[in-house]
Amino acid sequence: MIKIAMVEDDLELAEVLTQYLKQYNIEVTNYEEPFLALSSLRIKKYDLIILDLTLPGMDGLDVCKEIVKNFNIPIIISSARSDITDKVTALQLGADDYLPKPYNPRELEVRIKTILRRFNNNSEDIKEEKVKLFHLDMDKKEITKNGKYIKLTAAEYEVLSLMMKREGFVISRDDIFENSDLLNSDYDSSGSLAVIINRIRHKIEDNPKEPKYLHTIRGMGYKFTNE
Template sequence: MIKIAMIEDDAELANVLTQYLAKYNIEITNYEDPFLALSAIALNPYDLIILDLTLPGMDGLEVCKKLLLKHNIPIIISSARSDITDKVIALELGADDYLPKPYDPRELEVRIKTILRRCSKELELLKPEAKKEIFILDEKKQEITKDGEFVKFTPAEYEIMSLMCKRKGFVVSRYDILQNCSLLNSSEESGTLAVIINRIRTKIEQDPKNPKYLLTIRGSGYKLVK
């Protein structure tokens, strides 16, 4: 359901548009008073605003300016004013469209959906790109992939690497690794662990001597970077 705030003091026109647009899954809430409208829009989420310019108590252009200062909501100006200056000012302020009265409600419906489609695409472009996971652990298959490619580990290497994947981004102490990996004897010296870590690095690092994925955190343990 598309939710729209209409600021229109012509109650008859507002009623006609409300009934017509309801057939297209568009819910209109009309406010005849611009001050009430500004308060309501601050408290309620709307997808779009339809704004008349000739309003009681406050000029529509001033309402437009106040809305654009506080909200990032598309605005369609719906006005009987024929002065081109009003249209230019409204669009320069940041209104998304200007629809001169009288107009066919069908045209308004099309413009609403066109603007919302465009805004939706713009929001998608602004979304930060999801960071691609380098290492993926599949516990059911007991497999680990790097950049989508299967990496062949020995059982002990897999056990350590799977623990590191589960705690990706966090430092895992040598003690934790020895306690959580059944193929490693917890009484063994950490030097044995260091040997296995080095073997893992030869399989996942471009330069094992200067690792960028499986890091040694001096005095603490190891960390698999995100």
């Protein structure tokens, strides 16, 4: 469910929007007081803010500035102010959209989902760019770490590529054998899989004795983490 924080002192409008958006799996929590809204953002997680500009005790543009400064959350300005200066200022401060009142609630619902789709895609791209150290190119049958090619034998590549495809999940020895064209249970009778794992660690780990990426899960198998 999408969770929205609304800062709106028109309680009748807030109730109408809350009930309308509920049918689209959007849960709205309204705050009449801007200071209460800012405090709640520090303890509760919301996906998006709907912000009025004419508020008691604090101008909406100042609220917008505080949110942008302290939180990474998209903002839709919902205001009856018709001055183009307010719209320009709000967008310059970092608001993601400006919806002048009155408007159709359906338009608000569409804008919410459009902004969240764009926001979440951008956040995922940034996250992947920052934390993904290893890249698997299945066409070239190559694995790189921080863009640098890792020289692997065919068996090492098969094992590591399988684990990368199932990143974060524990893979049993039997699973590795069943999904490998080069390995089988007879091949491992002398502990060859453990030898391959050890060789891979020497090629990808900073300290093979204290692995950060290729973990042994005692009694279960192995797990690969790409961060």
